[in-house]
Amino acid sequence: MKVFKCNVCGSVVEVLHEGERPFCCGQPMEELTEQYKEGDKHVPVIEWNDGYLVKVGNVPHPMEENHYIEWIELIVDGVVHRKYLHPGDKPEAFFKVAKGTNVRAREFCTLHGLWRS
């Protein structure tokens, strides 16, 4: 589930099956590391409420045209769920799924990259 970004055209890809490092625009793509910093506005916060609500940041992250959360991913016991967001949306996603034992979330900020819970 590694995520790579092309620093020429801006394409972002998630790897389904790892092989050679992906190329784009004639050069190797940059592997994005899952960032985490306690209390940061990018850290996904997971709440259970008859499904999983994932909010980005204790203080809501901006959702402006040039700086927003593009997608939120919830991984429950190895099953991946992803919601795409748009500028003006709330920086959160609700996933109506059964409660799991191994639950984590990731999100992608258009300016600050990949973050994990």
Ligand SMILES: [Fe+2]
């Ligand atoms: Fe950001």
